[in-house]
Amino acid sequence: xxxxxxxxxxxxxxxxxxxxxxxxxxxxxxxxxxxxxxxxxxxxxxxxxxxxxxxxxxxxxxxxxxxxxxxxxxxxxxxxxxxxxxxxxxxxxxxxxxxxxxxxxxxxxxxxxxxxxxxxxxxxxxxxxxxxxxxxxxxxxxxxxxxxxxxxxxxxxxxxxxxxxxxxxxxxxxxxxxxxxxxxxxxxxxxxxxxxxxxxxxxxxxxxxxxxxxxxxxxxxxxxxxxxxxxxxxxxxxxxxxxxxxxxxxxxxxxxxxxxxxxxxxxxxxxxxxxxxxxxxxxxxxxxxxxxxxxxxxxxxxxxxxxxxxxxxxxxxxxxxxxxxxxxxxxxxxxxxx
Numbered sequence: 001x002x003x004x005x006x007x008x009x010x011x012x013x014x015x016x017x018x019x020x021x022x023x024x025x026x027x028x029x030x031x032x033x034x035x036x037x038x039x040x041x042x043x044x045x046x047x048x049x050x051x052x053x054x055x056x057x058x059x060x061x062x063x064x065x066x067x068x069x070x071x072x073x074x075x076x077x078x079x080x081x082x083x084x085x086x087x088x089x090x091x092x093x094x095x096x097x098x099x100x101x102x103x104x105x106x107x108x109x110x111x112x113x114x115x116x117x118x119x120x121x122x123x124x125x126x127x128x129x130x131x132x133x134x135x136x137x138x139x140x141x142x143x144x145x146x147x148x149x150x151x152x153x154x155x156x157x158x159x160x161x162x163x164x165x166x167x168x169x170x171x172x173x174x175x176x177x178x179x180x181x182x183x184x185x186x187x188x189x190x191x192x193x194x195x196x197x198x199x200x201x202x203x204x205x206x207x208x209x210x211x212x213x214x215x216x217x218x219x220x221x222x223x224x225x226x227x228x229x230x231x232x233x234x235x236x237x238x239x240x241x242x243x244x245x246x247x248x249x250x251x252x253x254x255x256x257x258x259x260x261x262x263x264x265x266x267x268x269x270x271x272x273x274x275x276x277x278x279x280x281x282x283x284x285x286x287x288x289x290x291x292x293x294x295x296x297x298x299x300x301x302x303x304x305x306x307x308x309x310x311x312x313x314x315x316x317x318x319x320x321x322x323x324x325x326x327x328x329x330x331x332x333x334x335x336x337x338x
Contacts, residue, residue, distance in 0.1 A: 007035065007044055007054070008033075009054060010082065011037060011059045015107070019110065019113070023114060029118070038061060038063075045077075050077075051121045054081075056083075057093060064081065065095060068100070069099055072100040078120035081103070081104040082104070093187075094191050095191070102120040106181040141171070142332040143171060144330055146172055146260075146264055148171075148264070149174075150163070152178045153178070153179040154270060156271055159270050163322050164195075164198070166327075167197060167327070170212055171330075172330035173211050174198070174215070175226060175256070177224055177247045178217070198214050199214070200216065202215075202216050202218050206234065208233055209228075217252065219247070221238065224236060224251070237251070242275070250278055254279045257285070261286040265290070265330050266283040267292075267293075268290075268293065269293045269298075269322075271300060272300045274302070277303065280310075283312075291316075291326060291329075296318060
């Protein structure tokens, strides 16, 4: 198998050297070039035709966001954003992921960079003009007593924006685990809250889980679990990585299976790896309805594929149909229905 060809773009020569060194430790990755700004990067892309681009957020002349938007509009290619762990850096990175960047890594540790680059090389991308437009929130919707649990990873920011933007303010209580570095999830929750009708917050330990609210697992520090029977609450559990992740989708789904059983709906979206597959199976075996994103609309058909092959997915849906399907399954029974 040919190595993944990577172009490293960063205004710091030191950082370009560090990223190159991290990537070239793996024989499955070849750094074919580097660039210090967007203009040099544009020429290098034309000349070298890399498989994947690592892109710094802060660069002189044209910043990473502006350059990313041009790439995704004119020549879509897999991009991994490289950002500091500051709140400002996190907010801009979340914006980049919404524009179509495949994934992100944080300076200076670059956790998971090699795996993310390899996964990005297989990503399915669409130009900005061809992106799905979220449907309008469902008018007159009444949620029942079911909890909605969603798990996602690579490509999940864009997928979640598409799904949650279609939710009405009266949506079912919803818990989400999206693989993201620490500090990034608070910015993502704020972005979702601004763009969507329901109230979206980063989950806090002990928070009551209520209809019309969406709770996003904090990145990096703990797993999100659901505890309780009738009065559900968020629990943040500081325990080791599961499937290489903290928070883990499996941990969330397993807790929902225990706490809610058939009073829940599980959704697994785009992402690399297998996290969430066994947890979704536990939900289905406990009586929950389950939905998996289909291969054609996934950025990376990893987690949904693993769940489908395990028998955890009751029905597969394209991304544009998932919000409607999940809301239907969580809706209150019609008056007069037996």
